[in-house]
Amino acid sequence: MSESKSARGQRGPREERGVAAERVLQAARSLFTTRGFASTSLRSVADLADVDVSLVSYYFTNKRGLLEAALTLPPNFASGVQASANAPIDERGRALVTANLAAWDDTSTADILRASILAAANEPSAMELLRTVYSSRIVDVVASHLPEDERQVRAGLVASQILGLAMTRYVWKIGALKDLPSDVVVRLIAPTIQHYLTGSLEELDS
């Protein structure tokens, strides 16, 4: 539908529309991050993006649509995590930590990850997005030949450390990890992730 409107020129050249939409998404992320989802209105997003509120409705239908568009991770995030799922099993811990730090060290991806995490604080649908991204993708990293229960527990352990690293280093900026270079953080954390992926977890045998 937007294609044909664009072809008819009703809303300006395609590129211009893309630029305005991206400005709206940036404004939405910024407000979700600083105020939370609940107290962000379509109008406040439109005001910050300097566009008419009807344009926001036209592009994203409603606040839920805006949230989903604003928190959609770029393809290179998914492909980075996917690549770590394809790494040899004994290098997968390092690969996963490296892919996550690379995503956070890319400003545009980091803005989306941060907005996801902070919006999830107060908004169940943002929480659901986060659950999908972290939980399901991380399960893919665990060896597929393992029993399903064990895969889920190993994935849960991996998620707890990967998310805790993201929170302390990038979101809350708590503690010494925020001041260390990424390659040092990878060397410190990767053995833990590798242990959760392939180490002996006696609790799972009993």
Place this chain on the structure above:
Amino acid sequence: MSESKSARGQRGPREERGVAAERVLQAARSLFTTRGFASTSLRSVADLADVDVSLVSYYFTNKRGLLEAALTLPPNFASGVQASANAPIDERGRALVTANLAAWDDTSTADILRASILAAANEPSAMELLRTVYSSRIVDVVASHLPEDERQVRAGLVASQILGLAMTRYVWKIGALKDLPSDVVVRLIAPTIQHYLTGSLEELDS
């Protein structure tokens, strides 16, 4: 001051005042959790607690005072974490995880911890409280004879795993750890914490 007012009976028996104040604090935590700090007004807290807004001001002065009172952790949280700092060094990982899970499994403490974490999403002063609780207390758990730089890095690693566990298991309820009994989670996570406390971290030697 409130002591003498109480003695003069102007605001009712002491116990009644304590009950009203606690109701206000519970209402504040609930609104900080669901709406965030920024969009919570003294009036909305008073309405939810079913007290006059002037009483909220009288007890807590302003929104900052209310935040601080609402997010003050009970003494048994501090003493639990402190006890783990005094455990023999090779049992300290398990002691710290056990103390944290015990705190989260106690509803009244969990409400405060959850409100702290969610308020920190949008409110710098809540973030500062969280930083103090987690960062400084966790440094105490690391062996005091170690060089300061190393202590800080080890504490940062511990914080990343302890906070990530809290977020995934109790706040976001992501992944399989939320469904496991506490003693199993302790056995799964304690070796990681112990490694961060006392294990060989080659990166720190180079």
